[in-house]
Amino acid sequence: MIHLPSPARGPLRALSTRLVAAVGLVLGIVFVVFLDRDGYRDVNEDGLTLLDCFYYAVVSLSTTGYGDITPISESARLVNVIVITPARVLFLIILVGTTLEVLTEQYRTNARLTRWRRLLKDHVIVCGYGTKGRSAVAALRENGFDTRRIVVVESDRAAVRQATSDGLVALEGSATRSSILADAHVKDAKAVIIATDTDEANVLVTLTARQMTAGKVRIIAAAREAENAPLLKQSGAHQVIVSSATAGRLLGLSTSAPPLIDVVEDLLTPGHGMALALRSADRAEVGKSPRKVSELVIALVRHGRVLSLASPECAMIETGDLLVYIRDDTAAPVETTVSRDAS
Known part of the structure; x- marks a missing residue:
């Protein structure tokens, strides 16, 4: 099931509101008729009971009008003209309006879904919307990635609701199923981020994503244990992030070299000081030393390999190189411009 983000209230809530209004309108008419029950005549001529008042209210508001109970006094007829007739029109508006709203909402949802499927391309699929998945989406947003091109695949309904409330398109189901990934258009995706709860x-x-994409879509997976x-790499992941090993190394650095932890935290905290960024080398920068670029370049990515500035290969920037640099994150983030093949 595909859940599109929508600020409007749900159809069930709208139906409940209209149902309460309809019941309240019936009860109001019953009260008015019961107060003036002596002004009505029953075919049995035994007077109106409370049940008769309910019966007359429902029959009148639904425009059925059997005629077995009729107003005979001037006051009862005046109440029918001033109160019951407008209430009858309002009751029909509630019923017809509810049907039209449900049909309109269904049409609107189908139209939005069709348009979403048609425009979905070069997107990022995030499998799992737990702590790691939410952090990955936050990082994409911080780098200017369009939220409309992020698709969340999650089997937990609470997490699906959280994703849609965050303005994301969410598919409810297990990412291990090829049909779910097919609904997410995995073949047209730019990358697949896998961050479920377990390594298994x-x-x-x-494996499912690699089989469906034939290795043409970049797969980034998270692992709890380094082993x-x-x-995961043998299964087809292009890059694996080991959460436990990374956390353990940071804990070790916090003891032996505390200032390094402050630097790493600064780099990873959005909108606070420094941030890592990646961009393609400009034509004017080709042939120059990375140290002479205006930004503080710390590494080059060449043909998928990360090269340190200490390497002799990094003496000059070549065509197609990607520059890993440190930017001032206090300014508004700009979208990283990297070609699909290079990424």
Whole structure:
């Protein structure tokens, strides 16, 4: 099931509101008729009971009008003209309006879904919307990635609701199923981020994504344990992030070199000081030393390999190189311009 973000209230809530209004209108008419029950004549001529008042109200508001109960006094007829007739029109508006609203909402949803499917391309699929998945989406947003090109695949309904409330398109289902990834247009995706709760599920999702894309879509997977990283790479992941090893190394650095932790935290905290960024080398920069670029370049990415500035290969910038640099994150982030093949 595909959930599109929408600020409007749900159809169930709209139906409930209209149902309450209809019941309240019936009760109001019953009260008015019961107060003036002596002004009505029943075919049995035994007077109106409370049940008769309910019956007359429902029959009148629904425009059925059997005629077995009729107003005979001037006051009862005046109430029918001033109160019951407008209430009858309002009751029909509630019923017809509810049907039209439901049909309109269904048409609007189908139209939005069709348009979303038609325009979905070069998007990022995030499998799992837990802590790691939400952080990955936050990082994409911070780098200027269009939110409309982020698709979340999650089996937990609470997480799906959280994703849609965050303005994302969410597919409810397991990412291990090829049909779910097909609904997410995995073949047209730019990248697949796999961040489910377990390494076993990550391996299955990676295998499924690789089989469906034939390795043409970049797959980034998270692993809790370092021993599972080689298995994920063998399954088809282009890059594996080991959360436990990374956290352990940071804990170790916090003891031996505390200032380094402050630098890393600054780089990873959005909108605070420094941030890592990636861009393609300009034509004017080709042939120059990375140290002479206006930004503070710390590495080059050449043919998919990360090269340190200390390497002799980094003496000059070549055509197609990607520059890894540190930017001032206090300014508004700009979208990273990297070609699909290079990424």
